[in-house]
Amino acid sequence: MKNADLKVENIEVSKRLIRLRYRKDDTKMNRKKVICSCYHVTKGDVADAVEQGASTFKEVKKMTKAGKACGDCKKKVKKLIKKLS
Numbered sequence: 001m002k003n004a005d006l007k008v009e010n011i012e013v014s015k016r017l018i019r020l021r022y023r024k025d026d027t028k029m030n031r032k033k034v035i036c037s038c039y040h041v042t043k044g045d046v047a048d049a050v051e052q053g054a055s056t057f058k059e060v061k062k063m064t065k066a067g068k069a070c071g072d073c074k075k076k077v078k079k080l081i082k083k084l085s
């Protein structure tokens with residue numbers, strides 16, 4: 001295995017560890033709190049979408065419908081995605 005491969009692997013492991021750390025913190029997050037009132041999308045729904053691989057607002061919007069109507073939740077959803085990614 002080359003050094004470059006090890007470096008990439010280390011970065012991936014670090015990203016996973018960061019996600020796990022945030023997941024622990026997520027137990028403090030109120031997963032039932034509605035973040036998008038138009039579609040009744042909760043913080044937990046967004047967290048689940050991120051866990052399933054969504055990393056952008058567009059991807060989360062596609063999976064959860066958050067932000068598809070008025071768009072008032074866009075900033076909050078983006079902030080949560082950033083926190084969880």
Ligand code: FES
Nearest residue numbers: 036038070071073
């Ligand atoms: S509050 Fe999310 S689309 Fe309206």
